[in-house]
Amino acid sequence: MMAVLATTTTVTTVSIPAIAAPSQPQPLTITGQLDVASTADGKESPIDADVYIYPKPKGKGTVAPLGHAKAASDGTFSLTAPSSELAKLGAAKDNGGWHHFMVVAYTADQVGLSVLSRRLEATQWRARGESALTASPNVPISVKVTQKAAPPAEGTPAAETLRQTQTTQITGASGPLLASSDVVARYPDIKTAIARVQSSFNLQAKLVYGQQADTEFEYGLKHEGADWTISGTITVSNSLGTSISGQINGNVAKRYQSDFDFVDKIYCTGQIPVCMYGREAERWKGGLYAQDEAHYNPPWTPNEKCYEYPTTMSDDGISTTAASNVKIAAAASVNGLSIGAKSGYSDNVKIIWQVVDKTKLGYSYCFQSKGGVPWTEGGEIYAITGK
Numbered sequence: 001m002m003a004v005l006a007t008t009t010t011v012t013t014v015s016i017p018a019i020a021a022p023s024q025p026q027p028l029t030i031t032g033q034l035d036v037a038s039t040a041d042g043k044e045s046p047i048d049a050d051v052y053i054y055p056k057p058k059g060k061g062t063v064a065p066l067g068h069a070k071a072a073s074d075g076t077f078s079l080t081a082p083s084s085e086l087a088k089l090g091a092a093k094d095n096g097g098w099h100h101f102m103v104v105a106y107t108a109d110q111v112g113l114s115v116l117s118r119r120l121e122a123t124q125w126r127a128r129g130e131s132a133l134t135a136s137p138n139v140p141i142s143v144k145v146t147q148k149a150a151p152p153a154e155g156t157p158a159a160e161t162l163r164q165t166q167t168t169q170i171t172g173a174s175g176p177l178l179a180s181s182d183v184v185a186r187y188p189d190i191k192t193a194i195a196r197v198q199s200s201f202n203l204q205a206k207l208v209y210g211q212q213a214d215t216e217f218e219y220g221l222k223h224e225g226a227d228w229t230i231s232g233t234i235t236v237s238n239s240l241g242t243s244i245s246g247q248i249n250g251n252v253a254k255r256y257q258s259d260f261d262f263v264d265k266i267y268c269t270g271q272i273p274v275c276m277y278g279r280e281a282e283r284w285k286g287g288l289y290a291q292d293e294a295h296y297n298p299p300w301t302p303n304e305k306c307y308e309y310p311t312t313m314s315d316d317g318i319s320t321t322a323a324s325n326v327k328i329a330a331a332a333s334v335n336g337l338s339i340g341a342k343s344g345y346s347d348n349v350k351i352i353w354q355v356v357d358k359t360k361l362g363y364s365y366c367f368q369s370k371g372g373v374p375w376t377e378g379g380e381i382y383a384i385t386g387k
Contacts, residue, residue, distance in 0.1 A: 023123045024083040028053075028066075032141040034075035034105050034112070046073035049107045049145065050175075053081050055089055056100035056115065057180035057267075062164045064173035071105065079103075096212050096237030096348075097121060103232075104178060104269055105143045111272045112145030115219040115232035115280075128216055128235065128342070141232065147223050151273045157181050158224070158266050158275040165270030176271035184277075185264035185335075189285055191257040192217075192332040194343040195351070196293060197246070198253040202356050206247045207256055210348035212239040213284035215260075217332075218340045220279030228279070228337045236260065236281045237348075244288040249356065253293040255328075259285040262334045279337055 036047050052065035066086065069079030081101075092099050097119045105112045119126045127139040152158035164179035194215055199205035213236050221231035248254050261282045268275040331341035343349050 025086040025089075025120055026123050026125060027083050028081045028086060028101075028118060028125050029078060030080075030101075030103060030116070030141065031078045032076070032103070032114075032143060034071055034077065035142060035144040035146075036075060036107060036112075037110060037146040047071055047075045047107070048073075049075070049077075049105050051077045051079050051103060051105045051143070052175050052178075053079055054102045054104065054178045056102050057178070060161075060180060060182045062168040062170065062177050062179045064170040064177055065104075065175040066101075068175050077105075092120065094238060095235075096214070096239070098235040098237050100234055102178060102267070103141065103143055104176075105145045106176070106269075106271050107145055109148055109272070110145050111147050111269050111274050112143045113221065113231060113267065113269070113276060114141055114143040115221075115234055115278070116141055117216070117233065117235035119235070128233075144229070144231065147226075147272075147274050147276075149272050149274060150224055152224060152275050157184055158268065161266045162268040162273055162275055165268055176269065178270065179268045181266035183263045183265055187262040187264075187334050189259040189287075190262050190332050190334055191289060192260045192281075192341055193255055193328045194258050194331075194341070195256045195349065196253065196328070197248060197256060197351055198293075198295060199248050199353065200251055203353050204247055204249045204356055206245055206352045206354075208243055208245045208350050208352070209256075209258060209288070209343070210243045210350075211241055212348050213237050213260075214348035215281070215284070215341050215343040217260075217281040220277075220334070220337050220339060222277040222279070224275060230340075234280050236284055238283045240284065240286050242286070244286060246288050246290055248290075251295060253295045254290045255293045257289040257291065259287040260332065261285060262332070262339075279334060279339075281332075281339075281341075 030053055034047060034049055034051070036049065049071040051069050051071055053067045054063050054065050057063050066081035067079050069077050071077040089099055091097065098117045099120060100115065100117050103114050103116065117128075152162060158181075161179050161181040165177045168177060168179070170177065192215070194209055195207050197205050197207050215237075216233050216235045218230045219232045219234050220228050222228045244258065246254070246256055263280060263282045265278050265280070266275055267278055327340050327342040329340045330338045332339045
């Protein structure tokens with residue numbers, strides 16, 4: 001008789017942790033002021049306007065608003081794009097996390113548009129402030145609302161773009177649509193000023209514009225039959241995988257330029273039939289070019305101020321990641337339009353000063369901001385002078 005072996009089965013329960021849902025971006029709130037044209041008799045009247053925020057279309061297409069608000073009677077507004085809508089935008093990895101938005105305001109018979117960029121870091125939105133990237137994205141904007149209905153001529157690219165706002169259906173759209181054309185004009189390799197660098201006695205100064213661009217450009221806008229105006233800003237932050245750098249020695253100053261591509265596109269609003277040309281910086285191409293600049297001489301005696309605000313150079317020198325933060329008013333000329341630019345406020349742009357003759361490390365140096373205010377980390381460099 002065959003023996004039967006008793007067996008025991010042990011069941012082990014393994015606890016599998018739940019997969020966390022991806023975090024959504026925080027809501028994005030934009031505040032600002034509408035500049036609405038006066039009535040025909042020149043009288044001011046309470047403003048009655050609706051304000052919408054849209055994702056800036058990346059190519060030809062039509063988008064629905066992300067959020068809406070009613071402006072106050074004095075033209076101030078605050079509108080919020082909710083997390084659920086912002087989560088659909090993706091990560092903007094090809095532009096360093098910077099997303100582009102368009103704010104459109106409508107009165108009963110006029111429309112205005114302004115462009116802005118905000119950077120998404122994890123779930124937090126950041127804006128470019130006056131001295132750094134700030135965790136608060138509420139840097140107020142201004143929207144000029146002056147354009148009346150002006151349907152474009154039939155058979156033109158503008159007419160085709162406007163037609164998109166009338167024929168496109170977007171499920172759940174909570175306001176008028178905004179349409180964009182393909183690129184209608186290209187301006188490649190426009191030399192653009194990215195920084196002003198100044199050195200001094202016994203110093204060398206090195207500009208490093210990192211592997212990833214970091215420049216905020218003014219945005220050009222033009223209505224049919226009108227002149228170009230500036231209406232907002234757009235940040236370019238694409239990566240080339242390599243950095244560029246330039247170095248100066250002694251008591252000299254240079255303005256550095258690099259190449260950027262610009263394009264023209266057409267944008268049309270749906271509630272009031274208006275089409276506008278937008279001239280915008282598209283991407284960084286690389287290259288570095290130096291131009292001589294006048295060395296800034298501050299309106300004070302260097303010895304006097306250096307005694308008052310000394311900065312002793314260490315062996316490693318001094319560096320700042322915000323030395324080029326001032327807006328250069330005429331940074332680029334694009335087919336006759338002068339466009340300002342502002343670079344910096346991140347590790348992608350820095351200037352490093354080092355002592356040439358290290359036997360003279362006892363020297364102090366003055367770093368001065370505009371107006372003679374003592375320089376602090378992050379301040380714009382107007383003068384650097386040895387004692």
